[in-house]
Amino acid sequence: MKVDELYDLVEDFFGYKANMRYLNTTTNEAACILYDSFWLKCSLDDQYGRFGAGLEIGKEGVITEFLGKRCSLNSDVKSIKKSLKIIDDYCRFRLPDKFLDAYYKAYVMSQYEDCDL
Numbered sequence: 001m002k003v004d005e006l007y008d009l010v011e012d013f014f015g016y017k018a019n020m021r022y023l024n025t026t027t028n029e030a031a032c033i034l035y036d037s038f039w040l041k042c043s044l045d046d047q048y049g050r051f052g053a054g055l056e057i058g059k060e061g062v063i064t065e066f067l068g069k070r071c072s073l074n075s076d077v078k079s080i081k082k083s084l085k086i087i088d089d090y091c092r093f094r095l096p097d098k099f100l101d102a103y104y105k106a107y108v109m110s111q112y113e114d115c116d117l
Contacts, residue, residue, distance in 0.1 A: 001066050001075050002093045003028045003044055006051075009077065010042055016107045035103055043071075044075055051075040051084055066090035 001009075007023045007030040018032040018040070028044045039056040050073045054062040057111065067090055071083035092100065 001044060001080075003030060006030050006042055006044055006080070008078060010040075010084065012083060014027060014088065016104075017088070034088070035095055035100070038091050040087065044078075049075050051080050051083065053087060055087065063090075067093065089095070 003025055004023060006028075007020065010030055010032060010089075011020050012016060014034065015021075018034055019036070020030075028046060029041055029103045030043075031039065031041045032038050032087050033054075038066050041054060041056055043052045044050070045052065051071070052064075052073070053071045054064040066086050069086045069090075071086060072079040084106065095103075
């Protein structure tokens with residue numbers, strides 16, 4: 001897998017939950033902001049073919065263990081999706097339901113305000 005494919009996979013997986021920020025083909029990194037709250041950075045290691053992901057906090061902190069679970073190092077699509085699900089679950093647990101409801105209304109339901117559904 002190439003980093004541009006990883007970028008597309010992350011974007012497709014998270015949909016409205018992610019604001020894609022950048023793709024760096026030199027460092028093989030893709031990053032996004034999840035739920036307007038978490039900075040997610042994903043990477044691919046060319047030498048060993050490994051996938052990496054973590055939520056960055058502060059200047060030097062990275063969360064790579066999510067409620068006792070770690071992301072897979074495998075870089076196949078199925079493994080990456082399982083890893084992204086672990087991260088999504090972790091983020092959702094950290095955010096209150098009231099916020100998640102408001103976020104959904106702001107980014108999904110607002111698109112249908114003028115529709116006759």
